[in-house]
Amino acid sequence: MTALLEARGLTKYYPLRRPGPFAPRQQLRAVDGVDLTIVPGEAVGLVGESGCGKSTLARLVCRLLDPTAGTLRLNGTEISTLSASAFARSAARRQIQMVFQDPTESLNPRFPVFELIADPIRRLLPREGRAALRARVAAAAAAVNLPPELIDRFPHQLSGGQKARVGIARAIAVGPQLLVLDEPTSALDVSVQATVLQLLDRLRRERGIALLFVSHDLNVVRLLCDRIVVMYLGQVVESGPAAAVYAAPAHPYARALLSAIPSLTPREQARTRLDGDPQSPIGAPLDRCRFCGRCPEEQPECGRRAPALRPLDAERQVRCHFAR
Amino acid sequence: MTQPLLSLRGLTVDFVTRSGTVNVLDDVAFDIGLGEIVGIIGESGSGKSVTAYSVMGILDRAARIRTGEILFDGTDVLRMSRAARDRWRGKDAAIVFQNPRTALNPIRTVGDQIADVMARHTPASAAELRARTVAALKQVRAPDPERRMHAYPFELSGGLCQRVGIAIALACAPRLLIADEPTTGLDVTTQAVVMDLIRSLARSRALSVALITHDLALAAEYCDRLVIMHAGHVVEVAPTARIVAAARHPYTARLLRSVPAQVASIGELQAIEGALPDLRRRDLPPCRFAERCDRRRPACDAGRLVPQAVAPGHTVACRNPL
Ligand SMILES: Nc1ncnc2c1ncn2[C@@H]1O[C@H](COP(=O)(O)OP(=O)(O)OP(=O)(O)O)[C@@H](O)[C@H]1O
Ligand SMILES: Nc1ncnc2c1ncn2[C@@H]1O[C@H](COP(=O)(O)OP(=O)(O)O)[C@@H](O)[C@H]1O
Ligand code: SF4
Ligand code: SF4
Ligand SMILES: [Mg+2]
Ligand SMILES: [Mg+2]
Numbered sequence: 001m002t003a004l005l006e007a008r009g010l011t012k013y014y015p016l017r018r019p020g021p022f023a024p025r026q027q028l029r030a031v032d033g034v035d036l037t038i039v040p041g042e043a044v045g046l047v048g049e050s051g052c053g054k055s056t057l058a059r060l061v062c063r064l065l066d067p068t069a070g071t072l073r074l075n076g077t078e079i080s081t082l083s084a085s086a087f088a089r090s091a092a093r094r095q096i097q098m099v100f101q102d103p104t105e106s107l108n109p110r111f112p113v114f115e116l117i118a119d120p121i122r123r124l125l126p127r128e129g130r131a132a133l134r135a136r137v138a139a140a141a142a143a144v145n146l147p148p149e150l151i152d153r154f155p156h157q158l159s160g161g162q163k164a165r166v167g168i169a170r171a172i173a174v175g176p177q178l179l180v181l182d183e184p185t186s187a188l189d190v191s192v193q194a195t196v197l198q199l200l201d202r203l204r205r206e207r208g209i210a211l212l213f214v215s216h217d218l219n220v221v222r223l224l225c226d227r228i229v230v231m232y233l234g235q236v237v238e239s240g241p242a243a244a245v246y247a248a249p250a251h252p253y254a255r256a257l258l259s260a261i262p263s264l265t266p267r268e269q270a271r272t273r274l275d276g277d278p279q280s281p282i283g284a285p286l287d288r289c290r291f292c293g294r295c296p297e298e299q300p301e302c303g304r305r306a307p308a309l310r311p312l313d314a315e316r317q318v319r320c321h322f323a324r
Numbered sequence: 325m326t327q328p329l330l331s332l333r334g335l336t337v338d339f340v341t342r343s344g345t346v347n348v349l350d351d352v353a354f355d356i357g358l359g360e361i362v363g364i365i366g367e368s369g370s371g372k373s374v375t376a377y378s379v380m381g382i383l384d385r386a387a388r389i390r391t392g393e394i395l396f397d398g399t400d401v402l403r404m405s406r407a408a409r410d411r412w413r414g415k416d417a418a419i420v421f422q423n424p425r426t427a428l429n430p431i432r433t434v435g436d437q438i439a440d441v442m443a444r445h446t447p448a449s450a451a452e453l454r455a456r457t458v459a460a461l462k463q464v465r466a467p468d469p470e471r472r473m474h475a476y477p478f479e480l481s482g483g484l485c486q487r488v489g490i491a492i493a494l495a496c497a498p499r500l501l502i503a504d505e506p507t508t509g510l511d512v513t514t515q516a517v518v519m520d521l522i523r524s525l526a527r528s529r530a531l532s533v534a535l536i537t538h539d540l541a542l543a544a545e546y547c548d549r550l551v552i553m554h555a556g557h558v559v560e561v562a563p564t565a566r567i568v569a570a571a572r573h574p575y576t577a578r579l580l581r582s583v584p585a586q587v588a589s590i591g592e593l594q595a596i597e598g599a600l601p602d603l604r605r606r607d608l609p610p611c612r613f614a615e616r617c618d619r620r621r622p623a624c625d626a627g628r629l630v631p632q633a634v635a636p637g638h639t640v641a642c643r644n645p646l
Binding site: 191193195217256265271282 | 584
């Protein structure tokens with residue numbers, strides 16, 4: 001199958017203020033050479049430590065940020081060479097839509113639901129009559145089970161779950177092929193979250209929309225995603241089919257991450273505690289593994305040579321010298 | 325439970341709004357023991373944050389505490405003078421807010437914000453404050469604290485902002501910590517580090533903790549007891565293991581069935597139908613879950629609903645419990 005989205009060596013460095021007038025200018029390596037492929041209709045879960053670059057990667061994929069380096073192809077067409085603002089006006093824009101973490105912050109409080117959903121349609125689709133616009137808004141609202149009587153309400157008159165649905169309706173109204181969701185349910189109650197997850201799953205099955213789903217809730221990723229990508233300090237350290245990775249994570253960080261999932265019932269295995277501090281994303285040495293200093297399985301070799309992302313089997317990749 | 329540090333008694337809070345008076349807490353009562361971690365669980369709008377803000381004395385101006393007592397070490401903080409309450413809040417009680425980014429001052433570096441709190445508590449030299457700020461950031465596992473203390477909130481990821489908020493709360497060595505969704509937005513390994521830190525303070529320094537969360541799995545892992553709230557009522561209180569294994573209130577049972585950790589596939593998740601009732605209503609039924617409950621019967625609507633003990637340390641406010 002041809003890839004819907006193909007990122008190669010995607011990189012984002014943030015320049016930092018100098019600590020002093022004569023100090024050298026430094027950079028924060030938020031995303032550092034990420035390869036990521038998403039095929040149509042696939043749900044990919046992106047997980048990793050807070051600050052490891054998930055949101056930055058999500059924003060790069062949506063072309064809300066300009067990459068420092070790397071390529072990004074959408075249906076085979078290179079889109080990373082356009083500036084973020086040129087991309088915003090391009091025809092490809094509607095193919096990738098983003099749903100943000102906090103529905104309260106991402107919906108403009110001054111517009112009613114109708115206008116919020118109509119806005120991306122007006123911006124990204126060819127102009128059409130009022131009736132056609134109404135029909136599109138109504139269809140998007142119906143697709144997320146938003147009751148029609150809510151269409152004239154303002155965001156502050158909606159519950160958290162309803163706001164989340166408006167956010168998703170906005171994103172799917174223009175018929176995207178890929179939805180990028182940055183912690184879309186972390187502000188929601190478990191009960192409302194259940195409805196939103198089932199909605200996303202249905203949109204994927206019925207419309208073949210691919211999902212890039214950033215989440216800290218590994219139980220949610222397990223339920224929703226076919227494939228999981230684990231990041232650590234700006235890099236992918238493991239990727240593969242969700243079932244296989246959950247059953248037997250190969251990278252020591254992935255193991256620690258999965259063992260820390262809270263559980264209602266007493267856990268079967270002891271948690272791998274990650275002691276020590278993560279290395280700084282600013283000026284960390286490039287000639288050693290980024291997990292050095294915290295890795296429970298570290299060997300002398302790890303401090304001398306940085307591991308490359310390598311295939312573990314046909315579907316899995318891992319970035320560790322010793323993973324098998 | 326050990327000897328209580330905090331006791332809420334009959335706490336009833338209204339909000340006066342343009343469209344009427346909203347009764348957001350009705351007769352809320354529970355205790356938090358010395359060194360105990362109590363989880364406060366419930367869907368959004370159930371009154372968890374209002375409970376927390378009532379204790380801290382930082383309620384919105386529109387709020388009216390109609391009745392109730394908030395006893396801290398036997399003293400009703402609601403009867404303290406304003407100055408005494410402020411001193412108490414600076415020294416004995418601290419809160420971690422739900423939304424870390426909005427809780428921080430956007431135009432001051434995070435290091436300065438931590439140092440401010442420390443200086444207010446125990447004045448010290450600039451060098452000393454600096455060292456303690458670095459230590460406070462280290463304690464919450466912020467990477468590269470010497471550099472990060474100079475960062476502004478917008479430069480930090482959501483998770484780092486949260487850890488800064490926790491560092492600020494712990495900076496004055498409080499006896500009571502109210503943590504309002506403290507690890508929402510943190511990855512599970514960082515969450516574990518932060519929660520392990522909170523738990524170790526509870527065990528070693530007898531820090532009492534109210535952990536407000538909608539993550540039942542997290543609460544189950546760290547809390548000694550759970551308080552389940554629904555629409556301004558405390559509906560069930562019990563030791564954590566009992567809630568998980570033998571919940572008696574229909575709402576608690578439904579909540580447990582909507583937790584992703586509990587199911588094998590997405591289709592098995594069960595949302596709770598309906599929403600919280602409109603708390604402005606004058607005709608709220610005695611049980612505010614009644615309109616969503618499949619176990620409702622005529623007795624449920626007969627007069628005021630009082631929590632009953634169903635086992636030692638386990639109380640339920642329901643006329644037809646499971
Ligand atoms: N505008 C910015 N300027 C400087 N540094 C930034 C900026 N935005 C993000 N960063 C840094 O880039 C790194 C990656 O941040 P990002 O927001 O992508 O993390 P994340 O994985 O989404 O974290 P979280 O799980 O906490 O949301 C972090 O070290 C962060 O502090
Ligand atoms: N400033 C306010 N004015 C009016 N109503 C409020 C205010 N703050 C909170 N409320 C209401 O009080 C109830 C409880 O809110 P809150 O304690 O924030 O819920 P939780 O923290 O459990 O999600 C909700 O119905 C909410 O709408
Ligand atoms: S390369 Fe070494 S330090 Fe890095 S993850 Fe593997 S074992 Fe750990
Ligand atoms: S009191 Fe009645 S309506 Fe309320 S939760 Fe119990 S059974 Fe349901
Ligand atoms: Mg993020
Ligand atoms: Mg709240």
